[in-house]
Structures are given as C-alpha cells and as structure tokens.
Amino acid sequence: MLFIYSLENYASRNNFSFSRKCSYFREKHAFKLFHTSKDPVIQRGYLYCRHKPYGDSSCCLWKIKHTYDQSQQCYVLKDDSIFVHNHVLKNDIIVHERKYVKNEKELTIEELSYLEDIGKFHSCSMAKVLETMQNKFPQRAFDRNLLKQFIKKIKDT
Numbered sequence: 596m597l598f599i600y601s602l603e604n605y606a607s608r609n610n611f612s613f614s615r616k617c618s619y620f621r622e623k624h625a626f627k628l629f630h631t632s633k634d635p636v637i638q639r640g641y642l643y644c645r646h647k648p649y650g651d652s653s654c655c656l657w658k659i660k661h662t663y664d665q666s667q668q669c670y671v672l673k674d675d676s677i678f679v680h681n682h683v684l685k686n687d688i689i690v691h692e693r694k695y696v697k698n699e700k701e702l703t704i705e706e707l708s709y710l711e712d713i714g715k716f717h718s719c720s721m722a723k724v725l726e727t728m729q730n731k732f733p734q735r736a737f738d739r740n741l742l743k744q745f746i747k748k749i750k751d752t
C-alpha cells in the first residue's frame with residue numbers, strides 16, 4: 596500500500612517508528628477481489644506509533660486505521676484514526692499548529708495563574724490538568740512533565 600511508504604518516510608523524518616496490526620482476506624475472497632492467490636491481502640488494520648512517552652504503562656495515541664472498501668475498491672482511512680502524537684517529534688517546535696511549551700519560563704502569566712488555580716484542586720488528575728490547559732490555550736501544547744512539576748510545586752507550598 597502506497598500510503599504506508601509515505602508514512603514510513605514521514606516517520607523517519609520525525610524520528611518515530613510505527614508498527615502494523617492487521618487482518619487478511621481469506622484466500623478465496625482475495626482471489627475474487629484481486630485475482631491473486633500469492634500473498635495474503637490486507638483486509639483491515641491499523642498502524643500505531645511505538646513511542647512510549649511516559650514509560651511502559653502508556654503509549655502514543657497516533658493510530659491510523661485503514662480498511663478495504665469494497666464499493667470504492669480501494670483502501671480508506673477510518674474516521675476514528677488519530678493523527679496526533681502525545682510526544683514531541685524530532686525537530687518539531689510546532690506540534691499540530693500548537694506551540695510546544697517545555698520550560699517553565701515559557702509559560703505566560705495567564706497560564707501560570709490558571710495553573711495555580713487548577714493546582715488548588717487536589718483531586719485533579721494529570722490527564723485532566725493537561726486536557727484543561729490544552730482546551731483553555733488552544734495554541735499551546737504543554738509538556739506533561741512540566742505541568743506535573745509545576746502542580747507539585749504549588750501543592751508543596
């Protein structure tokens with residue numbers, strides 16, 4: 596599939612790697628559709644980013660789901676594919692048109708005070724903090740560790 600080759604190119608330029616999981620057409624069915632019986636033909640599957648940004652318990656969200664559409668006679672990407680990584684790509688300052696914020700000194704006064712407000716809620720999970728910040732500041736992509744350290748600092752003082 597051609598798009599996989601262009602994705603490999605994209606991945607190597609951005610220093611991440613992906614794996615593929617897929618299922619294949621049954622031999623008879625593949626022959627009916629493609630008149631081939633040589634190699635297994637992919638019916639559907641997905642590509643996923645192998646990066647584990649926060650240790651073994653997490654994985655990147657990037658997932659490209661594809662399936663063979665028999666009416667269009669081609670492979671299509673499924674709507675629930677996720678094109679966003681949850682980590683920084685190599686040489687990537689702008690993450691999906693958001694400015695990536697990694698250091699505390701890059702935080703604006705507005706962001707700092709908003710974070711301080713969030714930090715007061717002790718039950719707030721890091722996922723929720725990150726989500727709240729991303730929603731409040733749509734032009735910015737915050738480093739998870741940065742937020743974590745900052746929230747910890749607020750709670751400790």
Ligand SMILES: [Zn+2]
Binds near residue numbers: 655681682
């Ligand atoms: Zn990724």
